[in-house]
Amino acid sequence: MTDIERFIAQGVRRRDAYHVPSGAFPIKLDAMESPYRLPIELRDRWLHALRDIALNRYPSPDHYERVKARLARSAGLAADTGVILGNGSDEILQNILLAMAPEVTVVAPTPTFVMYEQIASILGRRFVSVPLKEDFGLDVGALKAALVRHAPAVLFLAYPNNPTGTLYPEGDIRALMEVDDTVVVVDEAYHPFAQASFLGALAEAPRLMVVRTLSKQGLAGLRFGWLAADRRWITELDKVRLPYNVSSVTAASIEFALDYADVFADQAARLRGERGRLYEALRGQVTVWPSEANFLLFRPPVAEDAERIHGRLKEAGILVKNLAGAGGALRGCLRVTVGTPAENTAFLAALAQAL
Numbered sequence: 001m002t003d004i005e006r007f008i009a010q011g012v013r014r015r016d017a018y019h020v021p022s023g024a025f026p027i028k029l030d031a032m033e034s035p036y037r038l039p040i041e042l043r044d045r046w047l048h049a050l051r052d053i054a055l056n057r058y059p060s061p062d063h064y065e066r067v068k069a070r071l072a073r074s075a076g077l078a079a080d081t082g083v084i085l086g087n088g089s090d091e092i093l094q095n096i097l098l099a100m101a102p103e104v105t106v107v108a109p110t111p112t113f114v115m116y117e118q119i120a121s122i123l124g125r126r127f128v129s130v131p132l133k134e135d136f137g138l139d140v141g142a143l144k145a146a147l148v149r150h151a152p153a154v155l156f157l158a159y160p161n162n163p164t165g166t167l168y169p170e171g172d173i174r175a176l177m178e179v180d181d182t183v184v185v186v187d188e189a190y191h192p193f194a195q196a197s198f199l200g201a202l203a204e205a206p207r208l209m210v211v212r213t214l215s216k217q218g219l220a221g222l223r224f225g226w227l228a229a230d231r232r233w234i235t236e237l238d239k240v241r242l243p244y245n246v247s248s249v250t251a252a253s254i255e256f257a258l259d260y261a262d263v264f265a266d267q268a269a270r271l272r273g274e275r276g277r278l279y280e281a282l283r284g285q286v287t288v289w290p291s292e293a294n295f296l297l298f299r300p301p302v303a304e305d306a307e308r309i310h311g312r313l314k315e316a317g318i319l320v321k322n323l324a325g326a327g328g329a330l331r332g333c334l335r336v337t338v339g340t341p342a343e344n345t346a347f348l349a350a351l352a353q354a355l
């Protein structure tokens with residue numbers, strides 16, 4: 001053991017850093033980003049909105065409060081519900097676990113968003129995964145049993161789920177919210193594409209938290225996410241949040257984005273339309289799962305071909321996510337983000353060639 005290793009926590013030492021592929025791809029469909037930039041006429045207005053920010057000063061609490069109030073208003077939150085801002089929703093997920101007592105077990109149905117396990121492991125928390133059913137639905141019985149057995153527990157549910165795109169039935173989630181000694185975190189990263197939400201349930205559910213991000217709707221570069229929950233949770237989470245975690249530039253940009261919410265809603269509607277077209281086209285060639293998000297999970301007819309197909313698409317300048325290495329339920333699976341109509345057409349042509 002070298003000197004450095006002696007200092008590093010076991011949960012950190014035994015894993016790799018989160019891998020982000022480098023290189024420029026003309027068609028980038030691997031990370032659920034929106035293919036649409038801010039319309040050109042809005043970019044100048046955005047720059048204008050940023051012009052007077054005092055970059056010599058730390059972000060002010062009043063500015064954060066303004067952003068929170070606007071988010072709360074646009075989401076129609078009740079008075080007892082509070083909001084916390086994050087440098088991406090990843091940071092919020094991390095802050096939730098930083099604030100939790102060591103005896104709280106982290107539970108998630110899998111396969112799901114990898115950060116739930118990654119953050120738990122890095123923070124040295126116990127992580128229990130409960131396999132999804134074969135159709136990627138929730139195994140409510142098995143989840144309930146795990147929550148009871150490992151109480152107190154925090155349950156992470158991506159709604160819809162990444163990487164499967166599944167929108168779990170509302171009744172399944174409500175049944176899990178009833179389990180004693182459990183906090184349910186509903187992660188609504190893909191809300192613009194599913195248009196279903198648990199924000200409305202917050203007022204009557206003091207053990208529920210809802211997390212949102214603006215990353216998937218055209219603002220991934222800003223790094224901004226938010227959480228809504230009973231104000232008592234917000235008080236505790238605020239203690240682990242670093243003081244100026246959201247920059248003044250981001251805070252002002254979010255206010256700007258809220259002024260133009262209709263532009264982002266229109267882009268999301270276009271992507272929902274394209275998702276339908278992509279799904280129908282893929283259905284004839286591969287196994288593809290229905291998705292309520294801005295991506296589709298699919299498996300080529302010969303699962304062992306996934307690696308080769310991923311490589312062929314790359315050679316054609318198209319990057320999708322290769323999940324084949326994850327094995328298990330994701331054996332031979334690839335995930336494609338919905339792009340512009342032209343990008344999707346190019347992807348379908350290149351896939352047909354590779355198949």
Ligand SMILES: Cc1ncc(COP(=O)(O)O)c(C=O)c1O
Nearest residue numbers: 088089090113158162189213215
């Ligand atoms: C379910 C889910 N939650 C959260 C995130 C992270 O988003 P952010 O960019 O806000 O950190 C992702 C990103 O892929 C995701 O799939």
